[in-house]
Amino acid sequence: MNIEKKITEKDIIEGFDSYLKYISDIGCSGFDCSDEYLDRLKGWERNPPGHHETLENIREDLGDCRRCGLCKNREHIVFGEGDPGARLIFVGEGPGFEEDKQGRPFIGPAGQLLNKIITAINMTRESVYICNIVKCRPPDNRNPAPDEAAACKSFLIRQINTIKPDFICALGSVAARNLLDTTKTVSMLRNRFHAYESARLIVTYHPAYLLRNPEKKKDVWEDMKMLMKAMES
């Protein structure tokens, strides 16, 4: 039987509308026809609206990524790990030495502290999702450069859109600034919720910063209590 679906004007407008939203979500603006942007736009062809994208699809698209200079020194891409249906995503800055060696996020000293934070909010690593702004280790653990964060951005957005968390916890200023598109500091951004798509986003200090400034742990605990309360209600 040949069933033809009539395409209405409404379908075309809705398709165009979601295409424009997709373009804006992945960080494209204007008419940039560079390879980087064309590469990002391919995501639309592979995953048009209605196609249920999975984290595996996104990892496949990332491939043996060479989109920025961080690929030169990396040992492993650190894509992210945890529950694909997590209610809460932790977003860090970028892999460190241990993470690069093993291809897993937050498994070094900062990761041990993050594990304690996760336990303190009555959750487990397996029940949350953990990833970073950039998926390859910046040399000497420097902050990722804007072009490096930009090259990874569409993949992070696709991860978040696929998981559809209720809550996102940005760990440190690099994560907060990239996700919220701001230059504000953690102390200005913490202690309240920000809107991020349909999720509520909280900013707190990065565990590596806490290792150097343990007096800030009480602030993180305040942030976590606020998060727990909101997750329970």
Ligand code: URA
């Ligand atoms: N610091 C981060 O921001 N992310 C990691 O995965 C490890 C350390």
